[in-house]
Amino acid sequence: xxxxxxxxxxxxxxxxxxxxxxxxxxxxxxxxxxxxxxxxxxxxxxxxxxxxxxxxxxxxxxxxxxxxxxxxxxxxxxxxxxxxxxxxxxxxxxxxxxxxxxxxxxxxxxxxxxxxxxxxxxxxxxxxxxxxxxxxxxxxxxxxxxxxxxxxxxxxxxxxxxxxxxxxxxxxxxxxxxxxxxxxxxxxxxxxxxxxxxxxxxxxxxxxxxxxxxxxxxxxxxxxxxxxxxxxxxxxxxxxxxxxxxxxxxxxxxxxxxxxxxxxxxxxxxxxxxxxxxxxxxxxxxxxxxxxxxxxxxxxxxxxxxxxxxxxxxxx
Amino acid sequence: xxxxxxxxxxxxxxxxxxxxxxxxxxxxxxxxxxxxxxxxxxxxxxxxxxxxxxxxxxxxxxxxxxxxxxxxxxxxxxxxxxxxxxxxxxxxxxxxxxxxxxxxxxxxxxxxxxxxxxxxxxxxxxxxxxxxxxxxxxxxxxxxxxxxxxxxxxxxxxxxxxxxxxxxxxxxxxxxxxxxxxxxxxxxxxxxxxxxxxxxxxxxxxxxxxxxxxxxxxxxxxxxxxxxxxxxxxxxxxxxxxxxxxxxxxxxxxxxxxxxxxxxxxxxxxxxxxxxxxxxxxxxxxxxxxxxxxxxxxxxxxxxxxxxxxxxxxxxxxxxxxxxxxxxxxxxxxxxxxxxxxxxxxxxxxxxxxxxxxxxxxxxxxxxxxxxxxxxxxxxxxxxxxxxxxx
Numbered sequence: 001x002x003x004x005x006x007x008x009x010x011x012x013x014x015x016x017x018x019x020x021x022x023x024x025x026x027x028x029x030x031x032x033x034x035x036x037x038x039x040x041x042x043x044x045x046x047x048x049x050x051x052x053x054x055x056x057x058x059x060x061x062x063x064x065x066x067x068x069x070x071x072x073x074x075x076x077x078x079x080x081x082x083x084x085x086x087x088x089x090x091x092x093x094x095x096x097x098x099x100x101x102x103x104x105x106x107x108x109x110x111x112x113x114x115x116x117x118x119x120x121x122x123x124x125x126x127x128x129x130x131x132x133x134x135x136x137x138x139x140x141x142x143x144x145x146x147x148x149x150x151x152x153x154x155x156x157x158x159x160x161x162x163x164x165x166x167x168x169x170x171x172x173x174x175x176x177x178x179x180x181x182x183x184x185x186x187x188x189x190x191x192x193x194x195x196x197x198x199x200x201x202x203x204x205x206x207x208x209x210x211x212x213x214x215x216x217x218x219x220x221x222x223x224x225x226x227x228x229x230x231x232x233x234x235x236x237x238x239x240x241x242x243x244x245x246x247x248x249x250x251x252x253x254x255x256x257x258x259x260x261x262x263x264x265x266x267x268x269x270x271x272x273x274x275x276x277x278x279x280x281x282x283x284x285x286x287x288x289x290x291x292x293x294x295x296x297x298x299x300x301x302x303x304x305x306x307x308x309x310x311x312x313x314x315x316x
Numbered sequence: 317x318x319x320x321x322x323x324x325x326x327x328x329x330x331x332x333x334x335x336x337x338x339x340x341x342x343x344x345x346x347x348x349x350x351x352x353x354x355x356x357x358x359x360x361x362x363x364x365x366x367x368x369x370x371x372x373x374x375x376x377x378x379x380x381x382x383x384x385x386x387x388x389x390x391x392x393x394x395x396x397x398x399x400x401x402x403x404x405x406x407x408x409x410x411x412x413x414x415x416x417x418x419x420x421x422x423x424x425x426x427x428x429x430x431x432x433x434x435x436x437x438x439x440x441x442x443x444x445x446x447x448x449x450x451x452x453x454x455x456x457x458x459x460x461x462x463x464x465x466x467x468x469x470x471x472x473x474x475x476x477x478x479x480x481x482x483x484x485x486x487x488x489x490x491x492x493x494x495x496x497x498x499x500x501x502x503x504x505x506x507x508x509x510x511x512x513x514x515x516x517x518x519x520x521x522x523x524x525x526x527x528x529x530x531x532x533x534x535x536x537x538x539x540x541x542x543x544x545x546x547x548x549x550x551x552x553x554x555x556x557x558x559x560x561x562x563x564x565x566x567x568x569x570x571x572x573x574x575x576x577x578x579x580x581x582x583x584x585x586x587x588x589x590x591x592x593x594x595x596x597x598x599x600x601x602x603x604x605x606x607x608x609x610x611x612x613x614x615x616x617x618x619x620x621x622x623x624x625x626x627x628x629x630x631x632x633x634x635x636x637x638x639x640x641x642x643x644x645x646x647x648x649x650x651x652x653x654x655x656x657x658x659x660x661x662x663x664x665x666x667x668x669x670x671x672x673x674x675x676x677x678x679x680x681x682x683x684x685x686x687x688x689x690x691x692x693x694x695x696x697x698x699x700x701x702x703x704x705x706x707x
Contacts, residue, residue, distance in 0.1 A: 001395075002318050003620040009317070059318050143321040196702055216698030217691070223702060224636050228613040234317070235616035244321045253609040260609075306610055309601035314584050 004236060007061055016066035019045055024070040026283040032073045035144040039073040041110075046076045047066045050090035053083030057175050061182035063231055068186025071146040071290040075109035076181060085172050086117045086127050092128075096176075097152045103299055106149040109138050116152070119161035123169040126159035131158065144293035146286065171243070174251035178236040179279035180298045181251075181258035185229045188262040192226055194284060195219065195269035202274075209272070218268045224260035234255040249311050252304040259301030260290040321398065328395045334401055335377060345366045345405045360487055367468055369411045369442035378410065378440055382522060386421070390474045397622060400569050404576025413484050418444040422493050423509075427550040427558050430512065435490075439604035440656040448534065449479040449493035449512070450559070457692050459494075460556060464538060466495035467509060468552070473497070473510060475518075481686075484522050484646045485534035486513050493640035494555050509556035511547040518542070524559050528678045537617070571618045571634065575611060581648045582607045583674075588655050588673070598675035610644050639693035642683035649677035 004159040005013065023042045031064030046067070060080055075093055082094025098104035101119075110116060110130065118126045129251045130137075136153040157296045196219060209215050234252035239247040245273050249269040266288045270277045294300055321329070343364040372378040373387035382388030382394045390593050391399070403410065411417055416439035424432045424439070438444040455462035464477025475495055482498045485491070492514040498506035512519070518541035523534045585604050616636065621633050652673035653660035663671045684690045698704045 001321060001397075001619050001622075003616075003622070005317065020329035197706075199704065208705055210698075211707045213695070213707050216702075216704050216707070217694040219702055219704065220639075220697035223697060224640055227413070227617050227636060228610075228640070229614035231620040232609070232613035234620060235612075238317055238319045244319055246690035249608070250612065253612050257613045258611045302602065303603040305602045305609065306598075311590070311603065312604065312608060313595050 001275070003231070004112045006063070008046050008061060012059060013062045013066065016049070016063045017069070020066050020070035020072060024072045024287055028073050028147050029073065030283070031288045032050065036073070036148065042072060043074045043076075043112075045286040046072070046074060049094075050076065050079050050093070053080030053090045054088065055258065057178060057237040058234070061178060061237040063262055064179055064182040064229075065189075065233075066185035067192045067295075068183030068188075068290075071187055071190070071287050073146050075112045075149075077179060078109040078113060080179060082106075082113070082115060082117050084123060085119075086174055097154070099154055103303055105151075106140055107152045108150075108297075109137070109148050110150040110152065111148065118154065118161065120159070120161040122161070122164060123164050124161035126166045127156070127171075128159050136278055142293050144289045146290050147293065170248065171240070174236075174247050175240050177251040177255040177304070178233055178240060180294060181229070181233045181236070181254040184255075184258040184291065184294045185233055187287055187294065188229065188258070188265045190287045191265050191269040191284070191291060192219075194287070195222070195265075195272040198273055198277075198291065217271060218272065222261075222268050224266045225257075225264045229254070229257040229261035249308060251279055252311070253305045255299060256301050256304040256308065259295045259304070262295060263301070266291045321394070325392075325394055326396055328391060329398050329402065332377065332399060335375060335643040335655055336402070336406065336408065339371060339375065340408060341368065342407075347409045354480060356486050360484065360672065365409065365412035366442055368409075369417075372410060373557055379421075382440070386425075386437055393622070396569065400572035401576065404573050404580075407580065411442055411488075413445050414450045415443065415484060415488075415492070416440065416444060418445045419448060420705075422488075423427075423492070423558055424549065427509075432549055434525045435511075441491060444490055445484055445488045447482050447488035447491050447514070447536075449495075451481045451489045452478060453480055458687055459559065460507065462494055462496060462507065463497045464506065465492070465499070466543070467495055468498050469545075471545045473543045473545065473548075475510070475512070475538045475543055477538050480525070480537040481533045482536050483533045483657040484525050485514070485536050486531070490622060491519075491536070492549075494559065498553050498556075499635060503662065504556045507559075508552055509549040509555040509558050510543050511549060512541065512543055516541050522682070527681070528675060571637035571641065573613075574637060574645075575615045578607075578614065578641050578644055578648065581652075582611050582670075583647060585648060585652055588652055590670075592655055592657065594655050600651075600655055607644065608649050610640075614640055614644070622624055630694055633684060635688070635693040635696040635701070638688065639684075639690045639697075642680070643690055646677070646680040649673055650678050653677060660684075661665075670706070 023045050028038055028042060050062060052063050063219040064077060070133065075095060078095035079090065079093045079094045083090045086094060087097060087261055088187040092115055093113040095108050095110050095113045096115060096117045096119060099118060099120045107116065113130055116128050116130055116133065136157065138151040139148045140151050142149050197217050199219060202209050206264060232254040236250040270288060271283055276282050319371060334335050341364060342645050347365065369378065376384050376387060376389040378387030378390045380391040380399050381393065383390050392707055420438040421439040435444065439446055442648045450460050452464060464479065466473040466475045493510050495510055496506050497508040518539045521534050522536040523531055526532050526652065582604065585607065589595050589600055589604060601612055618637060656670055656673055659667060659670055700707055
């Protein structure tokens with residue numbers, strides 16, 4: 001049992017952090033509200049890393065934590081999900097669409113990718129060219145300006161669904177859950193860092209508000225939630241790479257832990273910022289939005305908890 | 317990053333399992349849950365528990381990271397982790413009295429002179445039972461505010477004052493006692509550590525019952541207690557630095573046991589829900605799932621931080637595990653009572669398993685207080701991990 005990063009993994013994480021800090025400052029996330037095209041220079045850099053979608057989950061999650069930290073717009077996560085389902089080396093951009101799945105009603109970044117992997121009952125999977133279904137896609141605005149979600153009208157569409165090995169599909173779903181959880185812990189960490197910095201610099205009653213116990217204890221609990229989620233994600237990613245027996249439990253737990261951490265941190269992070277955090281001008285909301293919307297992506301926290309209960313109760 | 321242990325570590329585990337399979341007596345199996353017999357001070361640490369600690373020591377399995385003369389086999393930190401996990405998963409305790417092996421011995425080895433270091437083996441084997449004189453009526457969370465005085469003379473100290481919540485004081489032979497030796501200094505700076513023989517004239521021990529009715533701790537009064545000069549551990553007025561070390565030792569391996577306990581409580585909740593027909597209750601299911609997620613993420617967090625935990629020094633990260641596992645334990649017992657329903661408060665022996673949850677609920681109150689309350693842990697996290705200014 002070794003959680004320490006290899007030299008290559010540290011390099012990957014540091015490279016990702018630097019790249020995103022440089023190419024995806026808050027100004028880009030903000031500009032994306034009105035002009036989705038601003039993601040393109042960033043994407044030219046991120047495209048060089050899409051092969052991670054075909055590689056170990058541990059490496060992918062290290063990178064996704066950084067895209068989450070930056071609330072990076074663009075189809076990096078979508079392409080990673082597509083690649084591990086449809087195959088390939090990550091060179092083709094893609095996203096995934098769940099047919100008739102109320103827990104996954106929308107298709108992420110569908111207008112920016114070349115292919116859509118369609119998941120049908122069975123489980124079955126088919127792949128369609130985005131260009132062939134563009135008129136079936138309808139942009140759906142959400143609270144999160146950093147992502148683009150689409151309704152996908154699949155009525156009378158034949159996506160050439162073929163059966164997929166249920167175990168392979170279960171492995172993909174688990175990997176998908178830990179992937180979104182990794183992004184969420186990154187976004188949660190961004191909000192946490194902002195709240196912690198603000199608690200140190202903001203003075204009231206002639207001292208930093210971070211010296212007050214009410215604020216300190218909030219930050220301590222936020223920090224615990226973040227540490228738990230980060231460790232749960234790393235562990236779950238390791239179970240994916242090792243095809244470990246507790247992979248399902250670990251990945252559901254990772255998404256649930258990330259969901260709980262993100263919700264706690266975004267609420268208390270906003271509270272610690274006070275009035276300034278409630279303004280449009282402050283960057284906080286860019287990340288609050290992403291963290292809030294992510295909880296509903298690839299299964300809500302409650303949905304994942306119910307899957308855990310199923311594994312605890314209904315297997316024996 | 318990898319999920320598996322190396323071959324040497326697996327061989328270590330195999331040796332341990334082999335030892336446990338052949339040497340663990342019946343009482344010890346599941347003895348993790350032993351909490352002392354109600355109202356009988358003499359059974360605070362039963363003989364089978366004492367024998368077991370000596371057996372572990374004699375087979376070099378008491379503190380495996382130590383050398384053989386200290387009850388160990390010079391194993392690596394990773395192997396210590398495997399050791400603690402294996403014991404926790406089998407609910408096998410190491411000792412019925414933690415202060416000696418967990419706090420006193422490591423502190424003596426680090427800060428003691430030659431004579432004092434020589435007291436470590438018997439503390440680890442459990443032949444000498446120790447208590448720790450830290451808390452006082454006016455020094456709880458504010459430990460550095462302790463007021464028990466030791467007047468300093470050329471060849472002895474004279475101790476006057478009172479300790480409280482002193483675990484095992486009723487059966488201990490020795491006390492690791494923190495006293496104020498220089499009231500003129502700032503409160504952290506005037507504290508010294510003395511070793512007291514509990515049968516020294518002037519020491520008065522009054523048992524205190526826990527709220528659950530069990531014996532356990534005591535008030536200890538000191539009236540003109542004469543203590544030889546060579547019972548001073550470390551430097552005069554250097555006691556506070558040792559408290560920081562002692563508490564770190566106490567916590568270093570604690571998370572494995574705490575997380576193990578929490579996981580077993582969660583497994584107990586699953587069985588309980590099955591037994592009481594609550595398996596289809598969506599609220600109960602979701603709450604239990606939440607505890608599973610909590611316990612498994614804490615275990616992952618322990619592994620992730622293990623490299624720093626294994627250093628043994630005062631890593632403030634321990635505060636996360638202490639706070640999280642103790643708070644979670646309390647809440648888990650609360651859920652157990654909810655699952656049991658209206659008969660949860662029943663202690664009548666005819667309802668054997670039912671009482672475990674209300675009993676455990678009360679017991680769990682101690683865990684969020686003793687060894688640094690949850691509020692103190694949050695202060696430590698805020699100030700020492702997150703770098704927030706003192707209030």
